[in-house]
Amino acid sequence: MRRRRRMLEELDADIREHIERETQDNVERGMTPEEARYAAMRKFGNVTLVKEDVREVWSSVWLGQLLQDVRYALRMLRKSPGFSAVAVLTLALGIGANTAIFSLVNGMLLRKPPVRDPNRLMVVSSKWAGNGGEWDRLPVSAPNFLDWRAQATAFNGMVAANFDDYTISGGTMPERVSGGRVSCDFFHTLGVAATLGRTILPGEDQPGHDHVVVLSDGLWKEKFGGDPGILGRVIRVNGNSHTIVGVMPRSFRLWDFDARMWVPLAFSPEELAPAARNTRFLRVFARLKAGITAKQAVAEMDTIAQRIAEAHPDTNKGWATAVKSLQEYSIEDGNVSTALLFLTVAVSFVLLIACANMANLLLARSLARQHEFAIRAALGAGRARLARQLLSECLILSLGGAGPGLLLAYWGMRALRAQMNWNEGAVSLAKTIQLDVRVLVFALVISAASAFVFGLLPALQVSRTDLKEGLRSSTGGRERHRLQRLLVIGQIALSLILLTSASLFIEGFLEEVRASAGFNIHNVLTASVSLRGLEYYGAPHREAAFFENALRNLGNLPETESAAVTSDLPFSFPNEKDFEVEGQPVPKPDEQPRCGYFIVSADYFATLQIPLLQGRGFNSSDNSNSSSTIIVDRAFARRYFANGNPIGRHLKVIEGSGARDKWMEIVGVVGDVNEFLGQRDSRPHFFEPFQAYPSGSMNFVVRTRSDAAGFSDGLRRAIWAVDGNQAVARVRTMEGVIADAGQGDDLMAEMMAAFAGIALALASIGIYGVISYIAGQRMHEMGIRMTLGARPNQVMRSVIRSGMSVAGIGVALGLMTSLALPRLIAASFNGFHASAVSALVAAPVVVAIAAFLACYVPARRAMRVEPMVALRHE
Amino acid sequence: MLQGTRDLLILRTLLPGPRYGHAIAKAIEFNSEVVLQVWSTDHFIRRCHRQIKRSWISVKEGTSENNRRSKFYRLTAKGRRPLDLETRKWDKLAGTIARILRPAE
Numbered sequence: 001m002r003r004r005r006r007m008l009e010e011l012d013a014d015i016r017e018h019i020e021r022e023t024q025d026n027v028e029r030g031m032t033p034e035e036a037r038y039a040a041m042r043k044f045g046n047v048t049l050v051k052e053d054v055r056e057v058w059s060s061v062w063l064g065q066l067l068q069d070v071r072y073a074l075r076m077l078r079k080s081p082g083f084s085a086v087a088v089l090t091l092a093l094g095i096g097a098n099t100a101i102f103s104l105v106n107g108m109l110l111r112k113p114p115v116r117d118p119n120r121l122m123v124v125s126s127k128w129a130g131n132g133g134e135w136d137r138l139p140v141s142a143p144n145f146l147d148w149r150a151q152a153t154a155f156n157g158m159v160a161a162n163f164d165d166y167t168i169s170g171g172t173m174p175e176r177v178s179g180g181r182v183s184c185d186f187f188h189t190l191g192v193a194a195t196l197g198r199t200i201l202p203g204e205d206q207p208g209h210d211h212v213v214v215l216s217d218g219l220w221k222e223k224f225g226g227d228p229g230i231l232g233r234v235i236r237v238n239g240n241s242h243t244i245v246g247v248m249p250r251s252f253r254l255w256d257f258d259a260r261m262w263v264p265l266a267f268s269p270e271e272l273a274p275a276a277r278n279t280r281f282l283r284v285f286a287r288l289k290a291g292i293t294a295k296q297a298v299a300e301m302d303t304i305a306q307r308i309a310e311a312h313p314d315t316n317k318g319w320a321t322a323v324k325s326l327q328e329y330s331i332e333d334g335n336v337s338t339a340l341l342f343l344t345v346a347v348s349f350v351l352l353i354a355c356a357n358m359a360n361l362l363l364a365r366s367l368a369r370q371h372e373f374a375i376r377a378a379l380g381a382g383r384a385r386l387a388r389q390l391l392s393e394c395l396i397l398s399l400g401g402a403g404p405g406l407l408l409a410y411w412g413m414r415a416l417r418a419q420m421n422w423n424e425g426a427v428s429l430a431k432t433i434q435l436d437v438r439v440l441v442f443a444l445v446i447s448a449a450s451a452f453v454f455g456l457l458p459a460l461q462v463s464r465t466d467l468k469e470g471l472r473s474s475t476g477g478r479e480r481h482r483l484q485r486l487l488v489i490g491q492i493a494l495s496l497i498l499l500t501s502a503s504l505f506i507e508g509f510l511e512e513v514r515a516s517a518g519f520n521i522h523n524v525l526t527a528s529v530s531l532r533g534l535e536y537y538g539a540p541h542r543e544a545a546f547f548e549n550a551l552r553n554l555g556n557l558p559e560t561e562s563a564a565v566t567s568d569l570p571f572s573f574p575n576e577k578d579f580e581v582e583g584q585p586v587p588k589p590d591e592q593p594r595c596g597y598f599i600v601s602a603d604y605f606a607t608l609q610i611p612l613l614q615g616r617g618f619n620s621s622d623n624s625n626s627s628s629t630i631i632v633d634r635a636f637a638r639r640y641f642a643n644g645n646p647i648g649r650h651l652k653v654i655e656g657s658g659a660r661d662k663w664m665e666i667v668g669v670v671g672d673v674n675e676f677l678g679q680r681d682s683r684p685h686f687f688e689p690f691q692a693y694p695s696g697s698m699n700f701v702v703r704t705r706s707d708a709a710g711f712s713d714g715l716r717r718a719i720w721a722v723d724g725n726q727a728v729a730r731v732r733t734m735e736g737v738i739a740d741a742g743q744g745d746d747l748m749a750e751m752m753a754a755f756a757g758i759a760l761a762l763a764s765i766g767i768y769g770v771i772s773y774i775a776g777q778r779m780h781e782m783g784i785r786m787t788l789g790a791r792p793n794q795v796m797r798s799v800i801r802s803g804m805s806v807a808g809i810g811v812a813l814g815l816m817t818s819l820a821l822p823r824l825i826a827a828s829f830n831g832f833h834a835s836a837v838s839a840l841v842a843a844p845v846v847v848a849i850a851a852f853l854a855c856y857v858p859a860r861r862a863m864r865v866e867p868m869v870a871l872r873h874e
Numbered sequence: 875m876l877q878g879t880r881d882l883l884i885l886r887t888l889l890p891g892p893r894y895g896h897a898i899a900k901a902i903e904f905n906s907e908v909v910l911q912v913w914s915t916d917h918f919i920r921r922c923h924r925q926i927k928r929s930w931i932s933v934k935e936g937t938s939e940n941n942r943r944s945k946f947y948r949l950t951a952k953g954r955r956p957l958d959l960e961t962r963k964w965d966k967l968a969g970t971i972a973r974i975l976r977p978a979e
Contacts, residue, residue: 007923010945014895017944018915021896045916053916057923 091401094354096408107432116191176729197246239533394455492810544694615668803855
């Protein structure tokens with residue numbers, strides 16, 4: 001830079017020197033001084049030009065011209081505020097939607113778990129294939145884990161964790177928190193240290209030494225106010241005393257395995273019994289040894305699993321292992337990554353449509369500016385320079401759109417975060433959604449890229465402009481016309497595809513919601529209670545008494561219409577049991593009939609208003625002394641008593657222990673209740689009376705006389721009146737239960753609908769713009785026609801026809817592509833049902849109506865024009 | 875004049891040693907027996923600045939033969955490459971043209 005200034009400063013002196021020396025030479029050759037100087041000047045050439053050229057050599061021409069372009073572009077855009085506003089808004093929508101979805105993808109794919117060297121931390125799961133499916137994310141039993149750990153050589157540490165809900169109490173209100181029983185080297189293997197105190201020490205996994213607890217940062221702050229002197233304090237975990245020894249860092253959230261407190265994992269004798277090989281409840285993490293690849297680890301674990309299966313065929317036959325990094329494990333989670341893929345495609349369509357709109361607007365505008373460009377070209381601007389100037393305008397518009405786009409994206413991200421709450425995985429994913437540097441860079445890059453996409457066509461057009469043509473008043477641009485039509489066709493086709501898929505998702509969601517739940521879901525409040533504490537341990541009669549007393553308290557409240565408890569709520573998968581049906585051949589061991597069961601109190605069916613189809617419900621006589629009654633649902637009756645009355649028939653439920661295997665009499669048949677949203681074929685279930693099979697983990701269902709949500713505190717008080725040390729967790733209305741069971745299906749439908757709506761609006765603007773433009777172009781022609789006697793209606797029809805013919809091609813193209821959508825979506829999302837017909841009919845109709853309106857408005861305007869005005873119009 | 879020739883001539887003139895600006899122009903003019911006089915001085919200055927920017931030649935203040943302070947241009951190591959390249963290109967071209975004009979008898 002300094003050199004540049006010096007060279008330019010000395011330029012004058014240099015020039016002078018050259019001329020002086022030349023003059024001197026000429027004098028020496030015998031010229032008069034005046035002649036000599038004149039000749040020297042003539043020989044030198046153009047002094048001003050050389051100065052300018054040299055300045056160009058030394059200045060960054062590129063930067064200077066860019067600044068000039070930018071200044072010029074800003075001036076042009078200020079001169080047409082309407083165009084600029086539409087352009088910025090269009091781009092803001094496209095960029096904002098893309099940025100919001102990218103933040104989700106960014107969070108999902110690029111996040112790293114908060115552990116040391118995360119790529120080498122593996123999740124080892126049980127794998128089971130059968131019944132036409134393969135499940136490779138299943139938990140592991142304790143004996144299998146111990147065998148794996150003893151035999152595997154590929155790992156530098158293998159640890160287990162049992163994630164469950166725990167009730168913590170001591171001082172404040174009892175609370176249910178997610179927690180983990182973890183191996184004592186769990187934190188060491190993950191490579192994370194406590195911020196306060198320590199983690200679990202070796203030896204603390206021995207029974208008797210395991211009364212310590214490590215808190216998460218969140219629990220520490222919420223429950224203990226972030227007290228730095230917390231270490232050494234004793235709290236009760238499930239009724240047992242545990243000493244707080246450490247607090248983990250805030251960043252330590254293990255995604256799908258997030259917990260709020262950790263206690264040592266000491267295996268009980270029952271968990272280690274030979275039969276317990278079949279009780280799979282542990283999550284196993286292992287760190288790859290240096291130099292060992294994941295593939296080698298998989299191979300070794302396969303061998304080990306095979307060996308164990310051969311040694312223990314009764315519990316391990318058919319069971320293999322799966323080794324995945326934590327990242328892979330989380331990404332494969334259900335439908336989430338497929339949903340992200342669909343959303344990404346959808347938003348990129350939105351951006352493409354926005355770009356097409358921009359290109360259209362610019363093409364129309366470039367016609368108006370043809371004169372200006374021609375003048376600039378005549379004054380010496382090169383074609384490349386003109387094209388570059390147009391592209392600079394595009395870039396400025398695009399960056400102008402990125403600002404409000406980021407604002408839109410920020411709102412979108414906030415809304416997403418608030419709605420992603422249907423399970424731990426979703427909540428942990430929602431936490432990763434943020435406006436970080438990568439998201440900002442992405443927004444800038446896509447705005448720059450779209451500037452080139454939508455600026456390229458008009459820029460090429462401009463650079464091809466014929467000078468003479470441009471200076472004459474132009475009528476023309478047959479080619480531009482064709483381009484605009486093509487763009488509109490593309491827009492319409494894309495928005496139709498988006499609208500169709502959005503309708504399919506909405507349809508699928510509505511079908512889930514509309515699908516008869518099998519009971520009255522309104523005014524029902526639910527809550528989950530798991531009894532913890534020594535007084536309930538091994539005392540089923542105390543557990544039964546607790547729930548009976550709580551139900552009695554509830555029943556006495558004026559708000560309560562009816563109350564009951566159940567082992568599982570509707571829209572969840574209950575536990576399963578084997579059984580035999582009376583009078584049917586005794587099945588071979590691996591063909592044993594098996595189905596889900598619920599343990600319910602007497603008023604369960606009345607409370608949820610599940611219809612009783614045959615026989616009777618449970619009553620107080622179905623207590624443990626006469627516990628030989630059972631109720632089945634309609635699907636069960638249809639499956640096992642296809643041609644007969646099930647009432648009075650008997651079932652033998654196989655409890656495993658053998659002690660309670662006895663024949664039970666079917667006393668009633670009730671209506672079906674679904675296990676998941678949108679379930680079409682109900683699966684069989686049976687119901688056992690709570691009094692006969694008391695359990696410590698039950699869900700309350702309370703039908704209230706008025707608003708159910710407002711009864712939450714009343715419900716808690718009624719339960720705490722029985723035992724104030726028990727946590728009342730997951731207090732939700734039945735509508736809330738159903739929303740949670742939807743796993744974000746509503747969110748997906750909402751997002752697709754929003755994108756389709758934006759797409760349709762943008763496409764309509766596009767059609768409107770082009771039709772207005774065409775109508776304007778044909779103004780003269782209209783004037784002639786009308787003077788020659790054409791009726792205004794005919795003129796309008798002709799304008800609409802020209803627009804609708806374009807729209808029709810777009811709709812046809814979009815519809816052809818959309819035909820593949822129902823199958824694509826159904827194949828990509830598990831359990832997706834939607835009747836495609838309505839979507840395939842409705843979406844084109846909506847697009848066609850939007851196109852018609854977009855044509856109608858300018859056509860009407862064309863019709864109203866006075867023939868004389870139209871004739872003069874140029 | 876052929877592309878790159880001006881650069882070649884300036885660089886070649888500087889090969890024996892540094893010279894001040896006007897001397898380069900004079901040398902080219904003299905050696906070409908004034909055939910290349912069509913090349914006006916403004917072109918020469920323009921080329922010089924471009925070459926300085928590309929670091930083919932460097933500038934230093936100095937005193938010329940008649941005790942005038944003047945700018946001396948010197949060929950840099952970086953400038954030898956284009957000189958080599960252009961020389962070889964020219965030799966080849968000249969040889970080719972010579973062969974065409976006077977085919978071997």
